[in-house]
Amino acid sequence: GHSLVKISSEYVKSFEVEDKLMPSTWIVLRIDGRHFHQFSDKHEFKKPNDERALKLMNACAEAMFEEFPDLVFSYGVSDEYSFVFKKTTELYNRRSSKIVSMTVSFFTSVYVMKWKDFFPDKDLKSIPSFDARTVCYPSTKIVRDYLAWRQMNFDLHLLGKGVFIPTDYKLATAFSFVGHINNQYNTCFWKLIESGMTKSEAQNRLKGTQTQHKNEILFQLEVNHSDLPAIFRKGSCVFRGKVTE
Ligand code: ATP
Ligand code: ATP
Ligand code: MG
Ligand code: MG
Ligand code: MG
Ligand code: MG
Numbered sequence: 001g002h003s004l005v006k007i008s009s010e011y012v013k014s015f016e017v018e019d020k021l022m023p024s025t026w027i028v029l030r031i032d033g034r035h036f037h038q039f040s041d042k043h044e045f046k047k048p049n050d051e052r053a054l055k056l057m058n059a060c061a062e063a064m065f066e067e068f069p070d071l072v073f074s075y076g077v078s079d080e081y082s083f084v085f086k087k088t089t090e091l092y093n094r095r096s097s098k099i100v101s102m103t104v105s106f107f108t109s110v111y112v113m114k115w116k117d118f119f120p121d122k123d124l125k126s127i128p129s130f131d132a133r134t135v136c137y138p139s140t141k142i143v144r145d146y147l148a149w150r151q152m153n154f155d156l157h158l159l160g161k162g163v164f165i166p167t168d169y170k171l172a173t174a175f176s177f178v179g180h181i182n183n184q185y186n187t188c189f190w191k192l193i194e195s196g197m198t199k200s201e202a203q204n205r206l207k208g209t210q211t212q213h214k215n216e217i218l219f220q221l222e223v224n225h226s227d228l229p230a231i232f233r234k235g236s237c238v239f240r241g242k243v244t245e
Contacts, residue, residue, distance in 0.1 A: 033079030048186035077235035104132035
């Protein structure tokens with residue numbers, strides 16, 4: 001027959017993969033909505049920018065700052081939010097899977113709990129979910145480049161021109177002078193649709209166009225991109241302000 005075997009916990013544990021993030025580096029966590037193209041259609045988000053949806057994302061980011069004290073900066077656009085943890089954070093012993101799973105499930109729960117505050121007239125018709133990943137960046141310059149990349153997606157040649165992440169807690173009004181090019185593309189796209197083009201005609205019209213060219217298209221359509229609210233053009237950021245005593 002079988003004898004009772006005592007299994008050592010070290011033995012079973014030894015199969016777990018080490019995923020501790022590099023010490024003394026900024027940990028950037030990016031959370032992104034899963035299938036939000038469909039989710040936004042289903043919930044009739046205003047195209048290309050639904051302000052209430054953006055504000056709900058911002059509220060989730062604020063809740064993150066209340067929950068995780070080592071967060072210093074965050075930047076959001078569309079269905080994504082990037083969070084920067086301070087270099088010295090020891091959150092969950094810097095274990096990536098713990099940080100990712102804990103934060104993304106927290107973020108998602110807040111999204112669901114706060115949905116009605118922002119969409120009192122709309123029921124949640126499907127279950128929202130988000131993916132997340134962590135990346136370590138060794139210098140503020142690279143964090144800045146990362147954020148510039150998220151902000152601009154399309155026009156990478158603008159990198160380094162204006163977006164900055166301040167070092168200590170003087171986490172200032174970043175993003176005040178760089179337009180959000182990705183958003184400019186979407187604005188163009190939806191304006192072309194409004195003017196009667198099909199989706200593929202609009203895509204072809206915009207293929208390979210530079211910022212200046214897109215501005216001209218918008219101008220012809222009598223839209224001045226810089227007149228759009230900043231939340232659409234630039235995205236949002238949440239950060240901890242320094243309290244002066
Ligand atoms: P994946 O699961 O791969 O992330 P996705 O459908 O979420 O797929 P994304 O590249 O993340 O694709 O794009 C998100 C999409 O969600 C946008 O293209 C847009 O259609 C929609 N969306 C997100 N936020 C808003 C908003 N505030 N207003 C209008 N549409 C939005
Ligand atoms: P951690 O964040 O480290 O996981 P924890 O407080 O969640 O801390 P666990 O070891 O996961 O600690 O234990 C979960 C605890 O939640 C249990 O000890 C118990 O107190 C409580 N709990 C969970 N499920 C139930 C349940 N069905 N009935 C009563 N108590 C429960
Ligand atoms: Mg995604
Ligand atoms: Mg998405
Ligand atoms: Mg996205
Ligand atoms: Mg537990």
